[in-house]
Amino acid sequence: MKRLCFGRQPADTRYRYHPGLPFSEGLPRSNSTSFSTLSRNFYLTSNKGNMLIGEGSCRIFDYDRNHSCMLSVHVLHDAYKGSKEAMDLLNNNFDALVLPMANEIRPNLNHASLLKVLEQIKIPVIVLGMGMQNEMEDLSVLESATVEMLRWIDEKARVFGVRGTYTEGWLKKMGFKNPTALGCPSMMLYPENILGIRAPTGKPADYRFVTAGYLQKKSVRGKQLAKFFEGQKCSYVFQDEIFLFKDELQGRDFFDDSRSQLRQSVIEPLMSEAIGARAPFDKYFYFDSVEAWRQCYGWHDIFIGDRFHGGVAALQVGLPTAILFKDLRVKELSEFFGVPHTSVDKACTMGIEAFMAEYLSEQRIAAFHDVYRTRLRNFHRHLTEAGMAMTEGEALAQMAA
Structure with a gap:
């Protein structure tokens, strides 16, 4: 898979170019150091750990970087009111949708827009690093759209990667079949x-x-x-x-x-x-x-x-x-x-x-x-079996041996 859309976490503090012309890219932050500017810039990435998650996901795979991009797919969905034309941009221009994730399994987080994107996606979906914020009794504490998103991913994603054994164990206890503890993609860089x-x-x-x-x-x-x-x-x-x-x-x-x-x-x-x-x-x-x-x-x-x-x-x-x-x-x-x-x-x-x-x-x-070598080896095996090439495949395999 050569044309990848990384559809969730940002890798840097950059502004989106909303009209979206070919060959364009978002601009970096200004040099203003006022509190209000720093606060506004923060919302381009939210939690600063997200930058490491997004960057790691984009850098560890080998693909056609001129025909791949980072895109908040839920923002695209909302901007175009979920139109078929907007979703066809994803289906026609990419070979896979990669979703680097973080604390997605938590109360009061609504994944309705992302769920609607997934329901219209026809290309393979790779989920990485999904995790729980805290321990929960059952699915009833989650928004219904979050539960449906989890079910869609469990049934249809090519890789349902979660960040650890707690998340994997809880999801399987809740009846999900395919979550696999692969860790956070940021740990696979360097x-x-x-x-x-x-x-x-x-x-x-x-x-x-x-x-x-x-x-x-x-x-x-x-x-x-x-x-x-x-x-x-x-x-x-x-x-x-x-x-x-x-x-x-x-x-x-x-x-x-x-x-x-x-x-x-x-x-x-x-x-x-x-x-x-x-x-x-x-x-x-x-x-x-x-x-x-x-x-x-x-x-x-x-x-x-x-x-x-x-x-x-x-x-x-x-x-x-x-x-x-x-x-x-x-x-x-x-x-x-x-x-x-x-x-x-x-x-x-x-x-x-x-x-x-x-x-x-x-x-x-x-x-x-x-332990790290084992996790590195496991991540490499799962992703290559799913059709994702690693940037340093052979060297990575030797390091993990």
């Missing part, structure tokens, strides 16, 4: 770097750390994370939690877009006040680009944090990485790939030196690599 990770051998003071989490007002998790990194050289990466500080940041000069860096003099007092303790981070970042994200991580040594895709960017660069979690989605992905992980509470109780000795030891890294 496998050579991931498999090249080595355990740190020094003390915490020898390293520069990078972390991500939930620095929010009155946040217990944020306060725990800050305490964990007390006395260390550590950078903090914001995702959507930066927008909880609208009143404090509106109208202020607080962001250097060229460096993707927030001004220390503005942010540090806000964070210290928010968590009720001194924030120990000496640099703060916020990314609208996955390339900038990875470049920044490249001059750090270790990632330990409370955001799974913040950790994925670190793994892609080859940093020793450990994930702290408090919810199912992070726990599921960490367990599935064998990434060293534990609860935020336990990490904070241990302290950073004991944590590193246990969770970033040679044995833990070796165990992670063993």
Whole structure:
């Protein structure tokens, strides 16, 4: 399959060109650094982890890039009121529809437009990375369109890839036949770097750390994370939690877009006040680009944090990485790939030196690599059997062996 439509997650902060001319592409964000502009740009990608999911999906396959595209198919459906002509654009111009997904199985999320697209699709559909937000008792908590979308995918998709064994097990318990735990496609990008990770051998003071989490007002998790990194050289990466500080940041000069860096003099007092303790981070970042994200991580040594895709960017660069979690989605992905992980509470109780000795030891890294090779091999096999060629097929097979 050479002409692919990637129909769900964005890979970068770019505007869509609504008239849609051949050879056109959406424009990048402006250089404005106002709070309102950053907020508006955020809604081009939503959760920043989506950029890594979308980018990974687009880069790991071998296909005709001049005749393929990224397209929010539900937006196309709504813009053209679900017309046959609009849906024929998909059926006539592409060999497959690839749907990189994330937390799609959760209450209060309506997939009516996507379901209507799927009902008119005649080309193969490949679903990757679908997952649950949290544990649920049964299907009754989901919107009816979400349940019908799941049934359509289960019956008709060529690949029904979910992100881990929790999601696969729950769906099968609900009567679905074909969900397969394949992990998140973002974890299939730069496998050579991931498999090249080595355990740190020094003390915490020898390293520069990078972390991500939930620095929010009155946040217990944020306060725990800050305490964990007390006395260390550590950078903090914001995702959507930066927008909880609208009143404090509106109208202020607080962001250097060229460096993707927030001004220390503005942010540090806000964070210290928010968590009720001194924030120990000496640099703060916020990314609208996955390339900038990875470049920044490249001059750090270790990632330990409370955001799974913040950790994925670190793994892609080859940093020793450990994930702290408090919810199912992070726990599921960490367990599935064998990434060293534990609860935020336990990490904070241990302290950073004991944590590193246990969770970033040679044995833990070796165990992670063993699991990762299995997941890499399984992903490669399922997707090639479905007709999708990998960009580094032979090399990938050797790495996964």
